[in-house]
Amino acid sequence: MSMSLHQYLAREESLHDLDPVLSRLIVSVSEACKEISFKVRNGALAGVLGLAGTENVQGEDQKKLDVISNDIFVDAVARSGSVCGMVSEEIDHVMSVPEELPLGPYLICFDPLDGSSNIDINVSIGSIFSVLPAVRPKRVAADEDFLMSGRNQVAAGYCMYGPQTQLVLTFGRGVVMFTLDPTTGTFLLTQENVSVAREAKEFAINCSNMRHWEAPVKRYIAELLEGKTGVRGKDFNMRWIAAMVAEVHRILQRGGIFMYPRDHRDLSKPGKLRLMYEANPMAMLMENAGGAATTGRMPILDVVPQKIHERVAVFLGAADEVELVTGYHREADAAEAK
């Protein structure tokens, strides 16, 4: 009989002094994910497909499920009594906890629904979360409270709504996976010690942006595409699910590298993905699974954000591949500096 999420958290509390308040936050997140999962499963029957008719702070069209998932997350987390501030992809400002609810010592950042373009086509989507310590817990949270590097994360994870609903979690002591038992509504531990091999034979990148990439990315991908006949001397396969959660999940299960590089279209945007609720939690999971995660120039977890919705270039997965493409950036930058 597998261990439930509650039993796992109790074990962590006794073995590793996991803060019970942090446990409670994770339980609240898991409850939010369960509720989102039920809505996703029912799709059109629950009236959750299609556009909401609004835009988020990133100027993206919000889907109904983006808005619904955000509301579910905000409500569950605020009521947990474990946080004193929330940042969501869908809300431009930092959210404080309402007066009538208790405050806790943590901050949470989340992407309530990742892979939005997959919602209406019944392909895997997910939710991503990152937990930070609040330096000074206070009733009115401010942007500055959140502006610390991802190294400070005390927990991170995602929930994937695919053929199965799976919750993947790290407290900085390895990566564990839970699968939602749909008959009992319980998350059960299905994998411990998740690890990513150093080598890879699969890569994921949106090749339609190739003409906009920087030279080191073009070089790296060209070499992968040359396969056995090129400098790499082996063939690589390619995948693109268009949901970071699903790409990361595949890498945690069978290896590979995922990339969303910056490009030359809008130099004010250092990438598409957002640091605080997409890149940081996935980077913490990768490093805890023995993989790596960089911006092409530095470890993602060392980036100190200037703003809560900051974007960043992402290269994550198999350590050897991430090191190689990061080295290509280093070489290109050094040549340019000469």
Ligand SMILES: O=P(O)(O)OC[C@H]1O[C@](O)(COP(=O)(O)O)[C@@H](O)[C@@H]1O
């Ligand atoms: O449109 P593209 O280039 O395929 O981008 C897909 C990427 O955008 C994202 O969907 C962005 O996340 P949101 O859906 O939360 O905005 C990533 O999950 C994914 O990797």
Ligand SMILES: [Mg+2]
């Ligand atoms: Mg996302």
Ligand SMILES: [Mg+2]
């Ligand atoms: Mg999203």
